[in-house]
Amino acid sequence: MTIGGVADTDGAQMFAHYAYAPNRLGYCGPSDxxxxxxxxxxxxERAAKQFTGAWPYLKVLSRMxxxxxxxxxxxxxxxxxxxxxxxxxxxHAFTAELLGVIGPQAGHYWTHLSADLTDEAAPNHGFHVFGVYPWTRLLGKGMDEHPLAVLDNCRITWGTVLSSDDVTAVVECRRLSWNGAALSLADESTFRTDVGEEAPTGTPVTTGDLVALHWxxxxxRLTTEQIHALEASTYQQLQSTNRRLGKHS
Incomplete structure (x- = not known):
């Protein structure tokens, strides 16, 4: 990640910045x-170990x-x-490793956590949002607005800052869309987002910055290379998730 023109190689800080928003909302991680x-x-590190979603991925990635x-x-x-x-x-190896960690924690409410997930598995947050969490399985049941909003907020979104006042920023990005049969990314649109404690340190977020959004x-901030990686992994996940949704429609 590039912050103020300097390459940031501190993985702990990157984890903290990306994990802060859902933690602040009380969705995962420690209460403090x-x-x-x-x-x-x-x-x-102590906090990261309390993220029952993200930490197993980091551990499995570390081992593999x-x-x-x-x-x-x-x-x-x-x-x-x-x-x-x-x-x-x-x-296949990744799915087996991951399910070995999260399977015993999930309980009988998460019966979809099986080897069948291999078809859409990827060792990243996008797979956790679309494949492991149950929200995609609630689409098409007559109440799509809430699961779609959760999916769109929980995934990592890339965008371009159009203006900022250091408290909020107007960002152009592509939001998640559901047409009743498949998920996709809509055309670019703008919305105002918070720039809070977890925002990049160093120089303030400003017009033209490429940024990551979470909740x-x-x-x-993102480099063009990171956006390409995020874009590619997002499209790949949507394709594999849509294949599964199509089989069960």
Missing amino acids: TSQLVGATRADI TCIPDPLDHRIVESYWLGGGIGAGLDP GRVCG
Whole structure:
């Protein structure tokens, strides 16, 4: 990630910035958000271990890539954005490893967590949002607005800042769309988003910045290479998810 023109190779800080928004809303992680933003590396690691969604991916990526630190920036970047060191992992082996960790935690309410997920599995956050979480399975049941909103907010979105006042920013991006049969990305539109404590440090977010969004908040700047990785992993996930949705329509 590029912040203020300097390459940021601190995986712990990147994890904290991207994980802060859902943690702030109480969806995952520790109850004390101070363990993330402005925290020490040790505090962030303790907090990261309480993210029952993200942490298993980081651990599995660590084991399968032989990178001992789950908060190594290569692992964290690959998890949040797709591509990178996780892109070449065998989906069958990855699915088996992941289900071995999250399966016992999930309980009988998550019966879809089986080897069948291999067809759409990827070692990144996009797969967790669209494949592991149950929200895509609620589409097409007559109440699509809520699951669609959760899916769109939970995935990592890329966008371009059109203006900013350091508290909010107007960002142009592509929102998630559902036509009753398949998911896609709509044409570019603008919306106002928060620029909070987890926003990039250094120079303020400004017009023209390429940014990542999570739960309606700016969580980091992106390089063009990172956007390409995120875009590719997003489209790949939508294609595999739509194949599954089509089989059950």
